[in-house]
Amino acid sequence: MEKFQILSKTDLCPRVKEYVVYAPMVARHAKAGQFVILRTDENGERVPFTICDYSRENCTVSIMVQEVGATTMRLASMKVGECLKDFVGPLGNPTDLSQFDSILLVGGGIGSAVIYPQAKQLKAENKNFEIILGARNKDLFFYLDEFKSLAPTHIVTDDGSIGTKGLVTDKINELIGEGKRFDVIFAVGPLPMMKFVAKLATNLGIKSIVSMNSLMVDGTGMCGCCRVTVDGKVKYACIDGPEFDGSLVDYDEAITRSSTYREIEQTHVCNIRG
Amino acid sequence: MDRVVMPTQNPAERIHNFKEVALGFTPSLALEEASRCLGCKNPPCMAGCPVGVKIPTFISQVKAGDMDGAYRTITIDNNLPAICGRVCPQEHQCENLCVRKVKLGGSVAIGALERYVADWALDNGVMPEKRDSNRFKVAVVGSGPAGLTCASDLAKAGVNVTIFEALHEVGGVLVYGIPEFRLPKELVKKEIAKLASLGVKIETNVVVGKTIFVHELLDEFDAVFIGTGAGLPMFLGVKGENLSGVYSANEYLTRVNLMKAYEESSSTPILKGKSVVVVGAGNVAMDASRTARRLGAEVTLVYRRSRAEMPAREEEILHAEEEGIKFNLLTNPVEILGEGGKVSGMRLVKMALGEPDASGRRRPVVVEGSEHEIKCDQVIVALGTSPNPIIKNSFKDLAFSPKGTILADEDGKTNVDRLYAGGDAITGAATLILAMGAGKKSASSILNQLQSAEK
Numbered sequence: 168m169e170k171f172q173i174l175s176k177t178d179l180c181p182r183v184k185e186y187v188v189y190a191p192m193v194a195r196h197a198k199a200g201q202f203v204i205l206r207t208d209e210n211g212e213r214v215p216f217t218i219c220d221y222s223r224e225n226c227t228v229s230i231m232v233q234e235v236g237a238t239t240m241r242l243a244s245m246k247v248g249e250c251l252k253d254f255v256g257p258l259g260n261p262t263d264l265s266q267f268d269s270i271l272l273v274g275g276g277i278g279s280a281v282i283y284p285q286a287k288q289l290k291a292e293n294k295n296f297e298i299i300l301g302a303r304n305k306d307l308f309f310y311l312d313e314f315k316s317l318a319p320t321h322i323v324t325d326d327g328s329i330g331t332k333g334l335v336t337d338k339i340n341e342l343i344g345e346g347k348r349f350d351v352i353f354a355v356g357p358l359p360m361m362k363f364v365a366k367l368a369t370n371l372g373i374k375s376i377v378s379m380n381s382l383m384v385d386g387t388g389m390c391g392c393c394r395v396t397v398d399g400k401v402k403y404a405c406i407d408g409p410e411f412d413g414s415l416v417d418y419d420e421a422i423t424r425s426s427t428y429r430e431i432e433q434t435h436v437c438n439i440r441g
Numbered sequence: 442m443d444r445v446v447m448p449t450q451n452p453a454e455r456i457h458n459f460k461e462v463a464l465g466f467t468p469s470l471a472l473e474e475a476s477r478c479l480g481c482k483n484p485p486c487m488a489g490c491p492v493g494v495k496i497p498t499f500i501s502q503v504k505a506g507d508m509d510g511a512y513r514t515i516t517i518d519n520n521l522p523a524i525c526g527r528v529c530p531q532e533h534q535c536e537n538l539c540v541r542k543v544k545l546g547g548s549v550a551i552g553a554l555e556r557y558v559a560d561w562a563l564d565n566g567v568m569p570e571k572r573d574s575n576r577f578k579v580a581v582v583g584s585g586p587a588g589l590t591c592a593s594d595l596a597k598a599g600v601n602v603t604i605f606e607a608l609h610e611v612g613g614v615l616v617y618g619i620p621e622f623r624l625p626k627e628l629v630k631k632e633i634a635k636l637a638s639l640g641v642k643i644e645t646n647v648v649v650g651k652t653i654f655v656h657e658l659l660d661e662f663d664a665v666f667i668g669t670g671a672g673l674p675m676f677l678g679v680k681g682e683n684l685s686g687v688y689s690a691n692e693y694l695t696r697v698n699l700m701k702a703y704e705e706s707s708s709t710p711i712l713k714g715k716s717v718v719v720v721g722a723g724n725v726a727m728d729a730s731r732t733a734r735r736l737g738a739e740v741t742l743v744y745r746r747s748r749a750e751m752p753a754r755e756e757e758i759l760h761a762e763e764e765g766i767k768f769n770l771l772t773n774p775v776e777i778l779g780e781g782g783k784v785s786g787m788r789l790v791k792m793a794l795g796e797p798d799a800s801g802r803r804r805p806v807v808v809e810g811s812e813h814e815i816k817c818d819q820v821i822v823a824l825g826t827s828p829n830p831i832i833k834n835s836f837k838d839l840a841f842s843p844k845g846t847i848l849a850d851e852d853g854k855t856n857v858d859r860l861y862a863g864g865d866a867i868t869g870a871a872t873l874i875l876a877m878g879a880g881k882k883s884a885s886s887i888l889n890q891l892q893s894a895e896k
Contacts, residue, residue, distance in 0.1 A: 192652050206609060212700060212709040213609075237708050253609040255646040384700070384709075387607050387648055388829050389617075390692035391674045396683060401676060406830060420683050423782030427685040428710040 171205075171251040174227060179309030182234040183277060184243060185219070191226035193218075193256045199284040200262030200378070200410060203228060204386040206253040207241045214238045215383045215405075217281045218257060228256070231280035231309075236432050258386045259409045262376075264289065267350040270296040271342070271373075272318075273335050273364055275356020276307065281378055282355055283310055286317045297321070297347070299338045301356070305329035335360060336367050349373055354413060358422045365413030375413030379404045382425060396420055444547035445474040452763040456734050459621040459703060462760055463527070466550075471557045475503040477541065478549045485538040486551060491878035494518045496535060496551055503554060512562040515555060516569060520593040521586065521877065523563055523628050526556025528619060528724075529874045530754045563631045571639050572599040577891045580605060580662040582649045582832075585613020586873045587668030587864030589636065590880030591887075596639035598888055603662070604641060607648040610699060613670055614873070617699040618691070620728050622735070623757075626698075650835035655860070664859045664887045667847060668880060671865035672829030676822055677720065681777030686712055686784035690721070690729040690823035697732050714738050714819025718787055719766075720774055721823035722746070727757040729821045730766045738819070740766045745773040745792045745805045771805065775812065777820055786816045825870045832866075844869065853883030861887055 168174070168189045175187040193203060202217045220229035234243050245251075262285060264270055270289060274282035279300050289296045298320040302308055305328040314320045322330025323338045331338060339352065352375045354364040361377040368375035381393035381404040393404035396417035402408065448464045449455075455462055466474065478500040486496045495514050502511035515522045531537075531552035539548035577600045581592045584606040592602045610616045615629045637643065647653060649669070658665045674689030676682050693711070696702040700709035717733040719726050722744035730740045742761070744751060747770050751758060762768070771792045778786040791811030794803035828845035840848040840856040846867055853861040863879025865871055 192647060196652065196654075210701070210706045210708055212707075241708075253646050255607070255609070255648060256652065258648065258651055384692060384695050385608060385617075387651075387831060388673045389670075390695050391676070391689040392692045394676075394683060401683070403673065406673075417683075420782075423685050424683060426782075427712065431710040431712075 168226075169250050171254040173245060173247050173249055173251065176245075176247050179231060180307050183231060183280075183307075183309060184234075185229055185231045185309075186242070187227050187229045188251065188254055189226060190228045190254050190256075193228050193254060194221045194223055194226045197221040197228055197257040198261035199288045200281075201257035201259050202386075202409060203230065203254055203256035204258060204383065205230075205242075205251050205255075207238060207245065208252050211241070211252060212238055213253075213384055213386070215258070215380070215386055217378070217380075217409075219280050219284055220287075228254075231277065233277040255386070259405060260407075262288075262353075262410060264294070264351065264353065264376075265292075267374075268295060269348060269350050270294060271299065271339070271349040271352045272296060273299045273301070273339070273352060273354040273356070275301045275335060275354075275360040276303075278354075278356030278360070278378075279309070279314075282353075283314070285353060286314060290317045297342070297349075299323060299335050299342075301335040301338075301360070334363070336363050339364065339367055339371075343371055351376060352413070353377075358418050358425065361413065361416075362418035365416065365418075369414045376410050377413040377416060378409050379411060379416070379421065380409070381405075381421070382427065394424075442477055442546050444477070444541075444550055445470050445553075447550065447553050449760070452765070455622065456764050459735055461625050462622050463756075465560060466553055466557045471503060471554060474550050475500050475554060477546070478504070479540060481540060485540065486535040486549075489534040489536075489538040490518075491534070491874045492518045492881055494535075494555070499558060500549070500551075500554055503558060508558060508561050509567065511558045512567055515558055518881075519555075519877070520569075520590050521632055522555050523559035523632060524586075524615060524624060525874055525877070526552050526554075526559055527624050530872060532755050534874070563628065568638050569593070569597060569635055571597060574601055574640060575599040577601065577664075578603070578662045579887060580658045580665045581668065582655075582658070582665065583607075583613060583668040583670055583864075583866075584611040584633075584643065585615065585668060585670050585864065585876065587670075587866075587876040587880035587883075588613065588666065589633070590877040591666045591668060591863065591884045592641050593636055593639065594881055594884035595887065596636065596641045598884075600888070600891070602641045604636075604643045605647040605649050605653070605658075606643065606645045608699065609645050611643055611645060617695045618725065618728070620694065620698055620732050622731065623728065648831065650831040655832060655836040655839070659857075659859060663891055664861065666853070666880070666883050666887065667832065667855075667860070667862040667866060668864040668876065669829060669832060669866045671826035671870040673827050674822070675824045675827055677774055677824065679774055679776050681779050681784075682822070684777055684779040684784050685782050686714065686818060687777060687820045687822065690719075690725045690821055691826070693729055693821050694725070694732065697736070703736060711736070712819060714817070716817045717741070717819040717821060718743055718774075718815070718817045719821045719823060720744075721825075722751040722753060723823060723825070724753045724757055725825075726823035727753045727761045727766075729823050730761055731764055733819070733821065734764050734766060741769050741815070741817070742766055743769045743772050743774060743787075743789065745771065746802065747771055747794060750802050773805070773807070778814065784818055784820055786814050787820065788812060788814050826865075828866065828869070851882065852886035853879060854886060859890070
């Protein structure tokens with residue numbers, strides 16, 4: 168096997184694929200919550216992806232990728248057996264939920280990909296936890312059986328095509344209303360979702376942790392592209408994060424920063440789609 | 442006899458391309474300049490060189506037409522002459538001490554001659570000589586000026602060297618920081634190819650402290666050298682700094698230099714501002730300004746002190762001026778203004794120079810009632826860096842200064858046995874040649890330690 172070879176590529180749902188990449192150096196120290204940065208080819212940009220799974224024995228690292236831009240679409244066009252140009256990691260800090268006894272994991276859209284390794288780890292640690300997964304409709308879920316085998320899993324959709332119709336925050340309220348108690352809510356998904364989950368958690372007096380998927384270049388603290396304001400201070404998602412106390416993050420700023428290249432990116436995508 | 446001026450690309454032309462600005466000496470210009478060297482018995486210039494290049498010797502060899510000899514002389518002390526000849530601040534070092542400086546037509550253009558010799562060697566495929574390899578194994582962390590120099594010296598002595606580089610390209614600041622028009626990347630590649638010819642192994646995409654830990658390297662190698670560079674960009678700490686369109690110079694230059702965002706084929710995006718403000722006045726600020734100019738912007742450089750205190754190399758300042766960069770001196774930003782989350786302007790105050798501060802430079806003080814606004818659509822902050830915490834957080838045995846830089850002695854020795862460090866990771870942001878000097882010293886103390894352990 169060659170370095171950074173794509174060993175498998177699986178469709179999880181429309182426009183979301185799981186890639187298993189041969190990367191012995193990355194697999195050796197990878198932990199849940201960390202990420203990699205990859206380049207597809209010589210002209211490729213550096214794009215971060217959360218590590219969803221890894222195997223130290225097989226020297227592999229798995230990532231789940233939603234096709235939203237030029238790089239993710241180019242990745243989707245690569246075949247099993249082809250090699251990525253670069254694949255570096257594990258970057259960022261691993262998740263540490265050890266201080267909590269009762270945990271609520273909330274995944275929105277592709278954010279569920281980040282929730283999955285957490286759920287596996289919590290199960291292995293025999294922790295008490297539940298999962299809420301939200302998406303626009305029934306077609307956008309993946310790994311549902313796996314999630315259900317790990318912990319009680321609640322499904323929420325915008326259109327009610329599966330699970331409960333509504334928002335993940337509605338489900339959190341419902342669970343709390345039923346008398347369930349959590350020490351922490353770990354939420355990963357689109358920025359507006361994390362914003363409202365964190366806000367609700369604060370109102371409920373529950374600690375929240377969110378994972379910031381900022382734009383990055385080097386991913387080692389050199390460029391400052393991924394900076395986020397947390398508690399009024401500038402933090403770097405790549406070396407201080409990617410996880411932060413959800414109640415302290417300036418989400419509105421993060422939303423603006425995440426759209427910095429939207430116009431340029433759309434032109435790139437148009438060129439690829441032809 | 443006046444100092445020979447190196448030809449440059451015409452400013453009106455060069456602001457539309459990324460090709461090298463300074464074109465180098467022709468053979469006749471080089472000969473003319475070399476013959477200006479007085480060949481001093483006790484050459485003051487050498488004292489100004491952090492790596493001690495035998496300057497009058499190599500210049501006399503140029504004069505005699507012995508280019509190969511000149512190259513061998515330089516490379517005894519300097520592994521990267523094509524790079525140093527271009528980016529060293531010679532006017533503060535060797536050339537500052539030249540006896541011709543004041544009354545004899547100006548200092549000898551030592552940097553330009555060094556570059557001339559090095560380019561000749563690269564063009565003619567001259568490769569460094571290597572001794573038979575020995576049984577020692579050394580890991581070098583970081584492939585910037587410090588790491589490359591250390592690796593090169595060790596490899597020349599026969600050590601088996603492996604370089605670990607976090608990025609996908611080798612060269613550190615030489616590839617992500619210094620622009621193509623000042624240091625062509627082809628040239629950096631050639632210098633690195635020389636290392637490979639010495640048998641140095643290069644592992645890119647390895648972040649030491651994340652992918653592999655320092656203690657693992659110490660288990661696997663006889664010694665380890667850390668040359669990880671300066672680190673995190675510093676920001677102004679003013680309102681509006683996280684607006685879309687505010688870059689650190691590191692990010693801006695990395696996108697353009699390393700990721701080639703200026704080329705159509707690159708997938709890496711960069712915002713092309715029409716009216717760009719660059720904050721700072723060091724070499725990095727000049728690089729960022731001139732890059733933005735080439736990407737089509739009107740550029741204003743904002744600096745809180747006066748022209749005399751600008752830390753950039755004189756040549757860079759001149760080139761920036763020639764390219765139409767506007768210097769807004771004695772001015773300091775107090776807020777970056779935005780509209781809809783994007784940069785729309787900057788609020789500034791005027792400064793005046795007061796009493797000298799700890800650095801010996803006169804401290805800038807705010808002029809009362811001088812607040813004013815300018816319009817701009819992009820801001821690049823070039824205020825230096827603070828140490829990167831990745832190694833600190835992942836290797837608790839190593840001693841760090843309160844500022845976060847690694848503590849190492851003159852020879853690069855840290856408090857951990859067999860672990861050496863040098864360059865910006867120790868000094869904070871400094872110059873390329875100082876980092877190279879540190880890499881050299883560490884290489885020599887590593888060799889001493891390895892050889893004495895063997896006895």
